[in-house]
Amino acid sequence: MSEDKSIKLFKAAKELNIGTGTIVDFLASKGFKIEKNPAAKLDADMYEALLKEYAVDKIIKEEAKQISIGKIRKEETVPATEKPVESRRSRDFENEEILIKNAGTFAPQAEKPKPAEPAPAKTDERSDNLPGVKVVGKIDLNNLSGKPQPEAEKPAPPKPEPKPEPVKTEAPEKPAEPVAEAKPEPVKTEAPAPAPPEPAEEANDESSVIRAKAERLTGPNIIGKINLPVNEPKRNPIASSSNTGGADHKRKRKRKEGGPNPQQGGQQPGTPGAGPQQGGNRGDFRGNRNAPGGRPDFRGNRNVAPGTPKEEPSEKDIQDQIKATLARLSGAGKSGKFAQRAKFRRQKRDDVAASAEELAMEQELQSKVLKVTEFVTANELASMMDVPVTQIISTCMSLGMFVSINQRLDAETLSIVAEEFGYQVEFVKPQDEEANLEEEDNPADLIPRAPIVTIMGHVDHGKTSLLDFIRKTNVIGGEAGGITQHIGAYEVTLPDNKGKITFLDTPGHEAFTAMRARGAQVTDIVIIVIAADDSVMPQTREAINHAQAAGAPIIFAFNKIDRPGANADKVREQLSAMNILVEEWGGKYQTQEISAKTGLNIELLLEKVLLEAELLELKANPKKRAVGTVIESALDKGRGIVTTILVQAGTLRVGDPILAGCYSGRVKALTNERGQRVESAGPSTPVQVLGMQGAPTAGDKFNSLESEVEAREIANKRLQLQREQGLRTQKHITLDEIGRRLAVGNFKELNIIVKGDVDGSIEALSDSLLKLSTEQIQVNIISKGVGQISESDVLLASASDAIIIGFQVRPSGGARKLAEAEQIDIRLYSIIYDAINEIKAAMEGMLAPTFEEKIVANVEIRETFKISKVGTIAGCMVLDGKINRNSKIRIVREGVVIYTGELASLKRFKDDVKEVATGYECGLNIQNFNNIEVGDIVEAYENVEIKRKL
Numbered sequence: 011m012s013e014d015k016s017i018k019l020f021k022a023a024k025e026l027n028i029g030t031g032t033i034v035d036f037l038a039s040k041g042f043k044i045e046k047n048p049a050a051k052l053d054a055d056m057y058e059a060l061l062k063e064y065a066v067d068k069i070i071k072e073e074a075k076q077i078s079i080g081k082i083r084k085e086e087t088v089p090a091t092e093k094p095v096e097s098r099r100s101r102d103f104e105n106e107e108i109l110i111k112n113a114g115t116f117a118p119q120a121e122k123p124k125p126a127e128p129a130p131a132k133t134d135e136r137s138d139n140l141p142g143v144k145v146v147g148k149i150d151l152n153n154l155s156g157k158p159q160p161e162a163e164k165p166a167p168p169k170p171e172p173k174p175e176p177v178k179t180e181a182p183e184k185p186a187e188p189v190a191e192a193k194p195e196p197v198k199t200e201a202p203a204p205a206p207p208e209p210a211e212e213a214n215d216e217s218s219v220i221r222a223k224a225e226r227l228t229g230p231n232i233i234g235k236i237n238l239p240v241n242e243p244k245r246n247p248i249a250s251s252s253n254t255g256g257a258d259h260k261r262k263r264k265r266k267e268g269g270p271n272p273q274q275g276g277q278q279p280g281t282p283g284a285g286p287q288q289g290g291n292r293g294d295f296r297g298n299r300n301a302p303g304g305r306p307d308f309r310g311n312r313n314v315a316p317g318t319p320k321e322e323p324s325e326k327d328i329q330d331q332i333k334a335t336l337a338r339l340s341g342a343g344k345s346g347k348f349a350q351r352a353k354f355r356r357q358k359r360d361d362v363a364a365s366a367e368e369l370a371m372e373q374e375l376q377s378k379v380l381k382v383t384e385f386v387t388a389n390e391l392a393s394m395m396d397v398p399v400t401q402i403i404s405t406c407m408s409l410g411m412f413v414s415i416n417q418r419l420d421a422e423t424l425s426i427v428a429e430e431f432g433y434q435v436e437f438v439k440p441q442d443e444e445a446n447l448e449e450e451d452n453p454a455d456l457i458p459r460a461p462i463v464t465i466m467g468h469v470d471h472g473k474t475s476l477l478d479f480i481r482k483t484n485v486i487g488g489e490a491g492g493i494t495q496h497i498g499a500y501e502v503t504l505p506d507n508k509g510k511i512t513f514l515d516t517p518g519h520e521a522f523t524a525m526r527a528r529g530a531q532v533t534d535i536v537i538i539v540i541a542a543d544d545s546v547m548p549q550t551r552e553a554i555n556h557a558q559a560a561g562a563p564i565i566f567a568f569n570k571i572d573r574p575g576a577n578a579d580k581v582r583e584q585l586s587a588m589n590i591l592v593e594e595w596g597g598k599y600q601t602q603e604i605s606a607k608t609g610l611n612i613e614l615l616l617e618k619v620l621l622e623a624e625l626l627e628l629k630a631n632p633k634k635r636a637v638g639t640v641i642e643s644a645l646d647k648g649r650g651i652v653t654t655i656l657v658q659a660g661t662l663r664v665g666d667p668i669l670a671g672c673y674s675g676r677v678k679a680l681t682n683e684r685g686q687r688v689e690s691a692g693p694s695t696p697v698q699v700l701g702m703q704g705a706p707t708a709g710d711k712f713n714s715l716e717s718e719v720e721a722r723e724i725a726n727k728r729l730q731l732q733r734e735q736g737l738r739t740q741k742h743i744t745l746d747e748i749g750r751r752l753a754v755g756n757f758k759e760l761n762i763i764v765k766g767d768v769d770g771s772i773e774a775l776s777d778s779l780l781k782l783s784t785e786q787i788q789v790n791i792i793s794k795g796v797g798q799i800s801e802s803d804v805l806l807a808s809a810s811d812a813i814i815i816g817f818q819v820r821p822s823g824g825a826r827k828l829a830e831a832e833q834i835d836i837r838l839y840s841i842i843y844d845a846i847n848e849i850k851a852a853m854e855g856m857l858a859p860t861f862e863e864k865i866v867a868n869v870e871i872r873e874t875f876k877i878s879k880v881g882t883i884a885g886c887m888v889l890d891g892k893i894n895r896n897s898k899i900r901i902v903r904e905g906v907v908i909y910t911g912e913l914a915s916l917k918r919f920k921d922d923v924k925e926v927a928t929g930y931e932c933g934l935n936i937q938n939f940n941n942i943e944v945g946d947i948v949e950a951y952e953n954v955e956i957k958r959k960l
């Protein structure tokens with residue numbers, strides 16, 4: 011391998027427009043030994059052999075670049091070229107798919123090379139056919155990049171070509187137009203490129219060789235200016251997958267990618283159908299970035315990417331970059347990916363001064379996955395994808411949506427639009443972004459914590475009694491009085507320092523099912539109360555399901571065993587029928603027979619809870635910033651928003667900045683369930699917090715943060731998202747839904763604004779109201795919140811035709827006046843069921859009434875008289891009821907209705923009367939009906955309006 015005459019494998023590949031794998035294979039078949047390393051050098055013999063074999067490919071490539079199709083045609087050139095073209099074409103068919111894909115853009119160059127690549131046998135034919143063409147060989151593919159490359163010239167010793175790159179750029183564009191005119195067969199499109207190959211000089215000789223087919227290459231040629239192949243990385247992996255001896259497809263791909271890379275890069279992104287401009291733009295964009303980069307290197311093994319500005323990357327560079335690129339492409343595990351990225355960047359820094367940052371950005375941009383939260387605006391999406399926002403808007407229009415620049419798009423639209431531009435969308439929830447809110451635990455800091463217990467069960471089975479009993483009787487060492495405050499959770503200490511248990515005081519009312527479900531999520535252990543004098547009821551099953559879904563161990567408390575009819579075994583049996591086997595029967599579920607009323611065995615029950623907790627090995631780290639769950643939040647007259655939270659880990663202290671749901675704040679004061687001020691609250695401690703700036707929802711995660719500013723920022727972000735989501739989910743109904751409603755007819759909506767004192771009640775009330783929705787009336791809760799009914803609530807109600815329901819809250823003075831002025835209905839309640847019932851009644855009032863037929867009288871016909879011009883007159887007796895002159899009537903003869911109509915007259919003696927009551931005689935005749943007979947019954951009826959019930 012002499013220094014000067016030798017040429018590196020990748021350069022030869024580039025020059026000859028074939029894959030390195032192909033070269034290695036070919037050389038091996040000719041008895042040459044060469045490594046697969048792209049940096050391996052070929053000696054003169056090898057290169058000559060290659061040249062001989064693959065001259066055609068080279069020529070094709072050159073032709074593609076330099077042909078100005080129009081001229082060529084004029085000059086003719088058909089004869090010589092035709093043959094080769096055909097042979098190529100036939101080969102091309104195999105690659106058709108691939109070619110077609112590229113056709114849109116760089117087809118000309120890329121395709122041409124492919125045909126040549128296939129089987130070695132074919133290449134032979136070509137070389138035979140194209141002896142004259144060989145002259146072309148001298149053209150440097152390197153020039154494609156637009157810069158004359160000295161190296162390129164060197165490598166092509168046989169025919170050094172002075173041709174500069176500019177030729178290439180021009181060539182592609184020109185051909186485009188001619189193609190359109192040319193209108194050769196579609197298949198040939200690719201062929202044309204090869205034909206026109208040579209530069210000016212060669213053109214003369216080759217002109218004969220060139221075929222009209224060149225036309226096809228036209229349109230897409232935008233390529234010319236692009237330096238780097240954008241998609242190369244993707245292709246590369248594919249190409250690389252095919253090793254040296256690979257099948258034809260593989261080679262073909264390689265060629266496409268390898269040879270024409272610079273241009274292809276630009277085109278690839280765009281699908282064939284896509285506007286060439288777009289594709290080209292992107293290509294350029296990326297191309298530039300990638301140019302220096304690892305992509306070419308990635309190929310390293312087989313094809314070194316053409317047009318790499320870098321000089322001879324070292325082995326190590328190549329290997330590193332291959333790894334980095336592979337990692338990027340495979341989207342492998344984050345850590346790996348990041349590590350690779352970092353490495354990749356570092357290398358760049360060394361190799362290409364000042365390009366490190368650019369590279370990082372490039373990589374971000376290369377990534378085809380957009381991480382977005384739902385509802386990014388059209389403009390943001392456009393900038394993320396680096397396309398003009400107008401394109402986003404027009405894409406949306408094509409989807410039938412008219413969006414403005416700043417309009418936020420929902421998840422579905424985002425996905426569709428991004429896909430349209432070749433991107434994938436990954437939705438990131440704000441929580442995900444904030445995953446680091448909680449500090450990591452150091453195992454050494456973990457200490458046991460009290461279990462958190464929820465009591466569930468069917469209505470009236472004794473949950474409240476049990477909670478009350480525990481609350482009242484468990485008094486911490488000597489303190490008088492039990493737990494007086496109801497804050498949604500409380501902690502009890504068992505006598506003799508047996509331990510502590512935290513109870514979630516979730517009511518068992520049906521309307522609170524939603525809350526209970528949440529309760530189960532923070533709950534470690536569930537006590538399910540079943541009245542022993544009753545049986546397993548629907549809500550018992552529901553409770554069991556909730557607990558099992560939450561993966562919480564269950565302890566059954568068979569309550570009311572003080573009652574005579576109590577039969578705990580019957581309940582055990584029913585449980586076993588549900589596949590729940592209690593301990594006494596060999597199962598795993600602990601049970602305890604208790605009486606919540608007398609307090610019997612409750613201590614034993616609590617000990618079993620502790621036992622269960624012991625098995626769970628509940629631990630938490632009290633040393634970190636507090637993390638917990640909101641149990642309840644309420645508006646307190648003197649204190650503002652009072653939030654009960656359950657600290658699950660860490661310690662909450664007065665002064666801590668806090669974040670819960672969409673609200674932030676700073677702990678002003680902490681109080682326990684006894685109303686006592688405390689300075690801090692550790693794991694498993696329920697505590698009331700003053701200082702939140704808004705009322706979070708029960709079940710929201712609670713965090714204490716380092717800075718209040720950070721908390722506020724996150725809260726604002728969440729609030730914004732929530733508002734947007736609320737807006738979106740509120741009033742938007744689908745066309746289908748509208749259609750369905752129209753079909754139902756008389757569809758009505760009842761918009762309600764719910765305000766209340768306690769978050770839990772608001773939730774429960776809202777849920778219950780929503781459940782009132784029927785086919786005819788849709789209930790919408792357009793707003794709900796803790797606090798006084800404000801003027802803005804009234805304005806909202808006015809704007810959306812809503813009524814306002816206040817649960818344990820009152821309107822402000824201003825709101826009251828405004829409501830009067832706006833005629834907004836404000837209803838105030840203290841009992842959830844009252845609210846529900848009244849709304850239900852109101853909804854019934856909204857329903858169009860139905861009419862029911864009511865028979866008001868039966869009249870027997872005793873005599874008939876026929877009077878000319880008047881018709882048949884009947885003498886009758888009112889058997890029952892009262893017949894009215896305006897009543898509708900039916901004639902019933904022997905039990906069969908023979909006519910339905912109206913009275914023409916109703917008389918008592920000779921006088922017209924309005925009505926005749928039971929037991930009186932009367933005369934009547936019937937409109938348009940004279941066929942009445944003695945013995946017929948005239949049945950008078952009315953349609954009575956019946957109010958509909960829901």
Ligand SMILES: Nc1nc2c(ncn2[C@@H]2O[C@H](COP(=O)(O)OP(=O)(O)OP(=O)(O)O)[C@@H](O)[C@H]2O)c(=O)[nH]1
Nearest residue numbers: 468469470471472473474475518519570605606607
């Ligand atoms: N005899 C007897 N009565 C009990 C016992 N436990 C509860 N009760 C009675 O059963 C009724 C219902 O008890 P609650 O504690 O209100 O039942 P609950 O499950 O909380 O009912 P909801 O709150 O409506 O879901 C009350 O009248 C209690 O006095 C008990 O152990 N023995």
